[in-house]
Amino acid sequence: MSDEKKNNSTLTVEDIFKDNKEELSFTVVSGISGMNNSIKSKEVVNAGLAFAGYTEHIQKNSIIVAGDVELNFLNNLNSSKRKLFISSIFDKGCAALVIVTEKKIPKIIKIFSNKKNIPVIKGNGSIYSTTNKLSLYLSSKLAESVTKHGTLVDIYGVGVLLTGKSGIGKSECALDLVDRGHRLVADDAVKIYKRGEHILMGTGIAPDSSIQYHMEVRGVGILDIAKIFGIRGVRLHKRIEIEINLIEWKPDTDIERVGLKEETSNILGVEIPLVKIPLLPGKNISVIAEVVALNHLLKISGYDTSKVFNATLIKLMQEKAKKLARLDEDEE
Known part of the structure; x- marks a missing residue:
């Protein structure tokens, strides 16, 4: 059998959902028509800056993860700014948005999710744990x-x-x-x-x-x-x-x-x-x-047997050479 290189570039949102739904308590909230969206980035993007309007770090076909902090921030905005920030996230072409919360997902997020065919997946637990587990999962699945x-x-x-x-x-x-x-x-x-x-x-x-x-x-x-x-x-x-x-x-x-x-x-x-x-x-x-x-x-x-043996052998040879040199110098 010859070695065959291959790069897994066919991972979809559906794959992530099925493989992690039990461990991360995933449920699809909206944008179900986009479950076949392909994922090509191993990076899991934290939505913190994105929900504040800075979206330059969002890669296309990546996974974005948000939590209660981001939802609370959105709830404190007026409706026009809230709509602007959410639209800017979905306009970047991410593959899916994962929101780790026990609260209800805001209606405006569902509207843009369905409009852009980008799934919103709800999960329970810790946002840090979810981010780490998704990072390991993507690194494994998308690795060369x-x-x-x-x-x-x-x-x-x-x-x-x-x-x-x-x-x-x-x-x-x-x-x-x-x-x-x-x-x-x-x-x-x-x-x-x-x-x-x-x-x-x-x-x-x-x-x-x-x-x-x-x-x-x-x-x-x-x-x-x-x-x-x-x-x-x-x-x-x-x-x-x-x-x-x-x-x-x-x-x-x-x-x-x-x-x-x-x-x-x-x-x-x-x-x-x-x-x-x-x-x-x-x-x-x-x-x-x-x-x-x-x-x-x-x-x-820290112990290399071959190097230690070689060093010991050289030391013994040097000591023997010194003894022979002393015998040669002894004229009696």
């Missing part, structure tokens, strides 16, 4: 993504992406890792997307579906890892922190032996450590993968 051939496993809390050509043993390695207490995220096809600028997240190509945790093992067939190992053996998504590339061993293969030369893998513009492991009969790949994950944890905690 790539589907990569490989297997993603959570090893000691480290997201390890196993890659290599078909049939080299990625699934078998992952199966052994799950049996040893680790957790499978996705097998065969891993959907990778960016969270922020420097974080890669991985999940299955069909998250939340009944087929995400199925694995093909040659000679055995299709296995349902979630059914066999239970909930402790799987997880929905995981940050990808390191890639292990399984390759066939050849006598002339150039492989790093000390670990001083660190390779990286570039995925969606994010660099992560890359470890290449040549395969030989009898090699316990799952144990090596565990050690790679543990060594990665050591590195991010």
Whole structure:
């Protein structure tokens, strides 16, 4: 399977409503004809300045969130200013307006909502919580993504992406890792997307579906890892922190032996450590993968075994050289 880049640009207001209506207590108040409006901006706009007439920061096809503070401000305006400010918001072409309140939505907002075909969605709870949850949701759904051939496993809390050509043993390695207490995220096809600028997240190509945790093992067939190992053996998504590339061993293969030369893998513009492991009969790949994950944890905690070993070796060589120099100077 080749890597396939794709940018999710088909998110609609209907998608946001369905995916968040239970958690955020969403109800559609008006503008229902605009539920198919597309959302192309990951930014959730706070309506504070917009309700005061400043709308330059509002991006087209974005989500605007307002609360009781904004509604109270509108109620204190005269009718002409209220109408002017509300019309300026809807004229910017936002995809939807989310209002977090337990109060009734002003009639003037519903009128402009229906006129401009821009849905007004009412929610309960905290405006800050709603804004944060919508921001995370949009960042995930609208992030640039790539589907990569490989297997993603959570090893000691480290997201390890196993890659290599078909049939080299990625699934078998992952199966052994799950049996040893680790957790499978996705097998065969891993959907990778960016969270922020420097974080890669991985999940299955069909998250939340009944087929995400199925694995093909040659000679055995299709296995349902979630059914066999239970909930402790799987997880929905995981940050990808390191890639292990399984390759066939050849006598002339150039492989790093000390670990001083660190390779990286570039995925969606994010660099992560890359470890290449040549395969030989009898090699316990799952144990090596565990050690790679543990060594990665050591590195991010500030201890690099290869560098410490190299520094210690150099120090010993220098001390030995000094002893030899003193012996050469001793004429007796």
